[in-house]
Amino acid sequence: MKKDKVVLAYSGGLDTSVAIKWLAKKGYQVIAYMADVGQEADFSAYEKRALKTGALKVIIDDLKKEFVDDFVFKSLKAGAIYEGGYLLATALSRPLIAKGLVKAAHKERAGFVAHGCTGKGNDQVRFEITIGALDPKLKVLAPAREWNLKTRQDEIRYAKKNKIPIDATKKRPHSIDVNLWGISIESGKLEDPYYAPDEDIYQITKGVNKAAAKPAYVTIEFKNGIPVKLNGKAAAGAALISKLAKIAGDAGVGRSDMMENRLVGIKSREIYEAPAGWALYTAHKALEGLVLDRELSHFKDAVALKYAELVYYGLWYTPLKEALDKFVDETQKYVNGTVKLKLHKGNCVAVGRKSPDSLYKKELATYEKGDKFDQSLAKGFIELWGLPYKGK
Numbered sequence: 606m607k608k609d610k611v612v613l614a615y616s617g618g619l620d621t622s623v624a625i626k627w628l629a630k631k632g633y634q635v636i637a638y639m640a641d642v643g644q645e646a647d648f649s650a651y652e653k654r655a656l657k658t659g660a661l662k663v664i665i666d667d668l669k670k671e672f673v674d675d676f677v678f679k680s681l682k683a684g685a686i687y688e689g690g691y692l693l694a695t696a697l698s699r700p701l702i703a704k705g706l707v708k709a710a711h712k713e714r715a716g717f718v719a720h721g722c723t724g725k726g727n728d729q730v731r732f733e734i735t736i737g738a739l740d741p742k743l744k745v746l747a748p749a750r751e752w753n754l755k756t757r758q759d760e761i762r763y764a765k766k767n768k769i770p771i772d773a774t775k776k777r778p779h780s781i782d783v784n785l786w787g788i789s790i791e792s793g794k795l796e797d798p799y800y801a802p803d804e805d806i807y808q809i810t811k812g813v814n815k816a817a818a819k820p821a822y823v824t825i826e827f828k829n830g831i832p833v834k835l836n837g838k839a840a841a842g843a844a845l846i847s848k849l850a851k852i853a854g855d856a857g858v859g860r861s862d863m864m865e866n867r868l869v870g871i872k873s874r875e876i877y878e879a880p881a882g883w884a885l886y887t888a889h890k891a892l893e894g895l896v897l898d899r900e901l902s903h904f905k906d907a908v909a910l911k912y913a914e915l916v917y918y919g920l921w922y923t924p925l926k927e928a929l930d931k932f933v934d935e936t937q938k939y940v941n942g943t944v945k946l947k948l949h950k951g952n953c954v955a956v957g958r959k960s961p962d963s964l965y966k967k968e969l970a971t972y973e974k975g976d977k978f979d980q981s982l983a984k985g986f987i988e989l990w991g992l993p994y995k996g997k
């Protein structure tokens with residue numbers, strides 16, 4: 606094992622480009638690791654940039670399928686949403702990228718891994734918890750927590766001085782993280798919680814004014830809680846998500862604007878876009894409404910809350926999260942069927958659902974002819990159910 610070799614999680618942006626140089630100057634041999642989680646970056650341009658900046662080698666790892674199958678769909682099945690608005694796109698990608706980083710370090714016989722996160726965010730925690738869980742012997746370097754570059758302007762100056770190729774002229778007003786499940790936007794003007802963002806902050810969803818005038822109807826078929834068909838056509842996970850993202854985004858579905866409680870104790874303003882995520886979440890929940898019994902359904906809602914916290918907190922590779930996956934999978938045996946969604950001007954509503962595992966019995970629910978519900982039983986039921994409260 607070479608002690609001075611480090612595999613750095615590299616995005617191609619300013620922070621991690623500066624990190625390459627900073628590590629190289631400290632005497633490390635830097636290998637840049639780029640994970641493809643559907644961010645549609647120009648990987649070959651970034652590869653050149655990394656090499657020019659001083660990386661010895663660049664690894665590009667296509668993780669899209671694994672991201673969808675082993676992270677995104679698990680979270681969907683669990684119904685995980687953080688604080689009512691965040692479908693966890695960034696949070697879900699971190700343990701996977703960290704896992705890729707660890708694998709790359711083993712292959713390259715590197716003793717160190719590194720990331721470009723600052724000391725204020727959640728991502729540093731997610732990376733390091735995962736690295737520690739998968740290989741506690743690997744040492745982690747976090748240049749952005751150590752260097753003396755306080756602002757983006759400082760970083761640009763450092764880049765210029767050190768001849769790091771960057772798009773310094775391009776103003777980047779926000780910090781943006783992209784993957785195929787969604788987009789996270791923070792900082793810049795958003796740091797004022799009362800500031801209403803301009804429309805152009807949104808990348809993949811249309812505003813109500815620009816959204817299609819007519820509603821879009823889509824059908825989504827699920828098998829064991831996983832979406833397998835869109836509008837009657839079979840589609841693999843990543844392809845289904847990107848097709849649906851386009852339809853839902855054009856209808857203005859999938860935005861959230863929230864104050865969020867970070868792991869490190871601060872509140873921050875966050876804007877999210879997850880058009881496919883919201884559509885799938887809505888459809889999945891609607892199907893569960895048809896097939897899960899009351900007690901299972903209510904209990905699962907509590908699990909969803911916990912699951913979202915675990916993802917957000919970086920606790921993916923932990924016994925509780927793995928146990929909850931087993932519980933969730935047990936519930937998803939019944940989640941088979943098709944949901945019809947209406948997407949219109951920012952609204953996403955399930956307007957129809959059907960399933961071979963439906964628990965709905967029309968002959969019991971009906972107020973029309975054919976009613977099989979014995980109403981005379983209700984009297985005794987209420988008598989006993991209300992017994993403890995008589996005279997209260």
Ligand code: ARG
Pocket residue numbers: 693695696727728780781782789790791865875
């Ligand atoms: N606040 C979100 C989270 O903690 C998004 C983080 C986005 N990261 C970024 N580098 N812009 O999951």
